[in-house]
Amino acid sequence: MRIAHFSDLHYGTRTLDEAERCFGAAIERAVAQGAQAAVMSGDATDHALDLHSPAAARLVERVRRLADHCPVLLLQGTYSHEPPGTLDVFRSVGGRHPIHVADRIQQVALTREGDWIASPQWRFGALPVRAVALFSCLPTVNKATVAATAGATHAAQAVGEQLARLLRGFAPSHRIARSRGLPTIGVSHGTVFGCVSEHGVPMAGFDHEFTTGALFAAEAQAFMLGHIHQHQTWAQQGLAGAQLIGYAGSIGRFHYGEEGEKGFLLWEVGTDSACCTLEPTPARRTMDIVFEGRPDLDALREAVARQDIAGASVRVRWTVAEEDRGSVDRGAIQRILAGAAETKLEGRIVPVVRTRMAGISRMARMEDKLRAWAQVSEVNPEPLVRCLAALEEATPEDIAADLLRERDAETSP
Incomplete structure (x- = not known):
């Protein structure tokens, strides 16, 4: 199955021109390449949008254009970019093909008729008979909920452990799907330990959601990720066949200093193999x-x-x-x-950093104040003391004449 994978569109007031230019070109390219399904792996918006805003209107129009060509799956992204409920409007957007919004942990089957069938629970008990592909969806994890349950100090570890268990739980369904000749695809939004950000920084903290081992353990042929704006992939050949994990990266260049090409991924996912190519977009320089x-x-x-x-x-x-x-x-x-x-x-x-000398205001003589200041500031006081003496003993005219004589002496042959 040929799948167009878009991510991190970040439609918003400030980013509209870049998002619109790049996503519009990407859709036309996906249509021309004959994509059979489209996946948007989170952060379609840059922030909460009013429905009457130009950014919201343009995003809805673009997704509708995509749905006129093929079935579309939208995944819930980061809550700060896509507040809960942001994607609900797309459930009502009409098109020649259906749009499915995955805002909970679930599996979704794409049928021969081009419809989406969602699992009632977090995974299917039995795969739909008419399925032609199986998608396992893992939206953004609410770490605040985990922290409230496990405690703030244990939240990061708890998230990683629970997600690893969940991903292993998808494996039996993927094995059954593979035995029926169906492509298996995972879709999620989060950070993989060791991935590289768009600014070239390795993400090696302990609060990241995934490891590549946990993602491969789901035994999906393809795992389509969002959140990190730099395109990158990891591959593994094992009992589940050729598996591939890939970040599409952001659709455009929304920040200065971002490295690498921008675009979307065109995937070819089979029963026991997966590959993808980055299709560039006209991102700004x-x-x-x-x-x-x-x-x-x-x-x-x-x-x-x-x-x-x-x-x-x-x-x-x-x-x-x-x-x-x-x-x-x-x-x-x-x-x-x-x-x-x-x-x-x-x-x-x-900023200029000024060091204060305690008790300097109580000193009677200016020379004492000057020496105290010089001690705190760690400078040699003697040249300053000589200048102070000159100011006290000579007239401004005499001081100026002395300076001019010194200058002439320095410049004369």
């Missing part, structure tokens, strides 16, 4: 130009001359001390980057 200190406009012009910024989203970052924050010419930077589709200026201000 992003560029980062970083200065350790104040932005050097000449260096910025050279960077722009070396790279094509036309149509790209460019971010310029710099770090300056607090007293130099007003010296950055943001207008000049914007003018240099005029050819970019979008510019983002991020300045990091290093």
